[in-house]
Amino acid sequence: MKLRAVSTASLLFCSLLASAQADTLSKITDSNRMTVAYRESSVPFSYLAGAGGAVGFSVDLTNAIVDAVKKKVNKPNLEVASMPVTSQNRIPLLVNGTIDLECGSTTNNSTRGQEVAFAINHFYTGxxxxxxxxxxxxxxxxxxxxxxxxxxxxxxxxxxxxxxxxxxxxxxxxxxxxxxxxxxxxxxxxxxxxxxxxxxxxxxxxxxxxxxxxxxxxxxxxVEPYACMLRKDDPAFKTLVDSAITGLVKSGEFEKLYTKWFMSPIAPKNINLNLPMSPQLRDNLKALSDKPAM
Structure with a gap:
């Protein structure tokens, strides 16, 4: 009986911990801190181009989402920390609560969808x-x-x-x-x-x-979609993230950001990638879908 009681308590603790981590807005509100991820070499999405921190298309999306979070939790002076991640550790760090949001160059697919959730797709590549x-x-x-x-x-x-x-x-x-x-x-x-x-x-x-x-x-x-990654089973936070991206699309700001990073000279060498928006992305700016790659 004693062993069963300990096991039940452990399961309950793990369940409560997972629930607390999944409720990202409460986690941010209680800690007065949000931690976002960046990549060091995913040009032009999220990369280091000097001493000023990460820059890129996905970094700008992250900043827009952070602004929406500050407004939602009514904390204009919310502490925002940035953490570098790699292809290998980005999912574990999100799942265990170390980071709260990852907008980099992450493919939204069904396999990853078993561990994490994805926002509206914001790029397509192969x-x-x-x-x-x-x-x-x-x-x-x-x-x-x-x-x-x-x-x-x-x-x-x-x-x-x-x-x-x-x-x-x-x-x-x-x-x-x-x-x-x-x-x-x-x-x-x-x-x-x-x-x-x-x-x-x-x-x-x-x-x-x-x-x-x-x-x-x-x-x-x-052809695979990129999307911002967040924890599973957190509908309130996903709604906020999707709404922030939708707002950028409807205001025309998303297209301006695309032009800034894909159709204009970018740091550090001021080279223009000159990559027009793909038909898949054009279609998704209308559909606003988070459909994964298979």
């Missing part, structure tokens, strides 16, 4: 390849038996591994700890190609030591 212009690689068939880099904890690593197996390409897949690390593998000759979301590859190329030496090639293997 896996392609970053290679040296001298590599001779134009598409995936050119990578048979060769070393290909991707980044730990990303859907792209899974996609390229599956594609290699399905097409008998026998690629040697190596994983960098972050996107900069994966890029270095290509620049240093340790990998022939870097498989990643095409928009991130364009951003990494634009801000690399020698952009002219790199090229983005290959067919897009799949």
């Amino acid at each position: 896996t392609r390849l970053l290679v040296k212009t001298t590599s001779g690689v134009k598409n995936y068939a050119d990578l048979k038996g060769k070393t290909v880099a991707s980044t730990t904890g990303t859907t792209n690593a899974q996609v390229i591994r599956k594609y290699s197996a399905s097409n008998n390409l026998d690629m040697n897949i190596v994983l960098g700890k972050d996107h900069d690390d994966s890029l270095l593998m290509v620049e240093g000759g340790r990998a022939v190609a870097f498989a990643m979301d095409d928009i991130l590859l364009f951003g990494l190329k634009a801000n690399s030591k020698d952009p002219a030496s790199l090229d983005v090639v290959g067919d897009s293997l799949q």
Whole structure:
């Protein structure tokens, strides 16, 4: 009986803890603090471009959501902390309550949806390849038996591994700890190609030591949406986040932010990615859907 009582108490405690973490607005109100995540090298979404902290399209979305939170909890002087995350630790840090919101370059898919929730999709991308212009690689068939880099904890690593197996390409897949690390593998000759979301590859190329030496090639293997990530089973916070993004869309501010980061020169090298809005994103600005990739 004693063991059963302890077990029941433990389960109750865990349930209460999970419930408290899921109620993000109460957590923020009680602590007078909100912690948001940023990425260090997800150009142009969330990245470091100097000593002033993270910048990017997703950082601007984060700031708009933070403003909505301050208004909702009536705390204009709310303490807001920023924490760097990686592809590998972003979900655990959100689930355990360390961070309250992650807007970076995270794919909204059904598998992740078992652990976390996603806001309205704000970008669409697909896996392609970053290679040296001298590599001779134009598409995936050119990578048979060769070393290909991707980044730990990303859907792209899974996609390229599956594609290699399905097409008998026998690629040697190596994983960098972050996107900069994966890029270095290509620049240093340790990998022939870097498989990643095409928009991130364009951003990494634009801000690399020698952009002219790199090229983005290959067919897009799949189309996946990016979305801000939040804890599951927290409808009040999801409603607030979705409302903040919807407000940006309806006011025209979302399109202005898109133009700022994808159609204009950006820090640190003032290079213009010149990437018009995709048909999928145009459609979702009308639908305002959080539909995941499968």
